[in-house]
Amino acid sequence: MAGRLLLRACLTTPVRLRSAVVSGASRRALATVKGIPTDEEQATGLERRALQALKHGKDPYSMLKPKEYAGTKEDPHIVPCIGTKRLVGCLCEEDNTAIVWFWLHEGNAQRCPSCGSHYKLVHHELPH
């Protein structure tokens, strides 16, 4: 994907060469009749599935930045899980060097034993 972006950036940037004929010929050699295909047109396999899911507002492979939660009872930290319990590490304060680890179980939201932030386990299906 990065190679295609670099190629596209090179083709959209005006190239200053001594001869306009050479510039036109190099552009024709790299471009097709329809122009350069987009990422969605030439993506295949897993990359194509991920792009289609992102287009529909889904993030099955956790590629986007996770949403931030307040950690209160009304807005608990959401912890995705494929099972019924998951080990959670809480950095209770921003400058803490020690992580408080505890098991989060399915059901109601649980609180961190040290700072009291709320965490809720939500079942998550794997994309494949």
Ligand SMILES: [Zn+2]
């Ligand atoms: Zn905590």
